[in-house]
Amino acid sequence: MxxxxxxxxxxxxxxxxxxxxxxxxxxxxxxxxxxxxxxxxxxxxxxxxxxGRDAQQETQRLRKVLELASERASIQGKPVRVEFLPHGYRFSTYDTNNEWRLLFEPREFSERSWPDGLGLQRLEIGGQAVTAPYVLQFGSEPPEFRLRLQQNDSVVELVGDITGAIDITPLATLATTAAAAR
Structure with missing residues (x-):
C-alpha cells in the first residue's frame, strides 16, 4: 500500500x-x-x-350511519335499506334495474360486523315487531322505528322518528333486569 x-x-x-x-x-x-x-x-x-371494538362506540356509529341513510334516501329519492344479519349489518339501495344493490360507497355504508358484546335483540317499525329477516327501509319519509341492541351487560334502544333523528335510550342493565325478575 x-x-x-x-x-x-x-x-x-x-x-x-x-x-x-x-x-x-x-x-x-x-x-x-x-x-x-x-x-x-x-x-x-x-x-x-x-x-374487539367497543360496543358503545359501534352503537354510536350505527346511529350516525342510520341518520345518513335516512338523509340519502330523502335527498336522492331512492330507498335505502339496512339488513340486520346475525353477524352484523349491511346497506343496499334500489337501482335503476329495480333491484336491490349493496352499497359500498361511501365507506360508511359498507358491510359491518357486530363487535363482541353487541347484537340485535328486537326491531319494531311503526309499532309492529319485525321477524327475520330484519330489514329497515328508509324512503322519502323516514320510518318510526325502535332497534333494541344488547350491549355487553346492558340493553339500549335506537329510536328513530319521522324527522330522521335517531336517539339512543338506555333501557336497563342485565343485572337490573335479572333482579327485577326475581
Whole structure:
C-alpha cells in the first residue's frame, strides 16, 4: 500500500472513532422515533382486533350511519335499506334495474360486523315487531322505528322518528333486569 492510502484510511478511522463518542445524529434519532411509533400503532390496532371494538362506540356509529341513510334516501329519492344479519349489518339501495344493490360507497355504508358484546335483540317499525329477516327501509319519509341492541351487560334502544333523528335510550342493565325478575 502506498503512503497516501494509509493516511486516508487512518483519517477515516479517526473520524469514525471521534464520531462514536459524539452520540447519534438527528436523522438516526428520528428514524428510531418513527420505528417506535409504527410498532406502537400496530400494537394498538392488534389489541383492538383481539379485544374487539367497543360496543358503545359501534352503537354510536350505527346511529350516525342510520341518520345518513335516512338523509340519502330523502335527498336522492331512492330507498335505502339496512339488513340486520346475525353477524352484523349491511346497506343496499334500489337501482335503476329495480333491484336491490349493496352499497359500498361511501365507506360508511359498507358491510359491518357486530363487535363482541353487541347484537340485535328486537326491531319494531311503526309499532309492529319485525321477524327475520330484519330489514329497515328508509324512503322519502323516514320510518318510526325502535332497534333494541344488547350491549355487553346492558340493553339500549335506537329510536328513530319521522324527522330522521335517531336517539339512543338506555333501557336497563342485565343485572337490573335479572333482579327485577326475581
Amino acid at each position: 502506498d503512503e497516501l492510502s494509509i493516511r486516508s484510511a487512518t483519517k477515516i478511522r479517526r473520524r469514525k472513532a471521534a464520531r462514536a463518542g459524539q452520540g447519534f445524529t438527528l436523522v438516526e434519532v428520528l428514524v428510531v422515533i418513527v420505528i417506535i411509533s409504527v410498532f406502537a400503532t400496530m400494537t394498538t390496532l392488534g389489541f383492538e382486533a383481539v379485544f
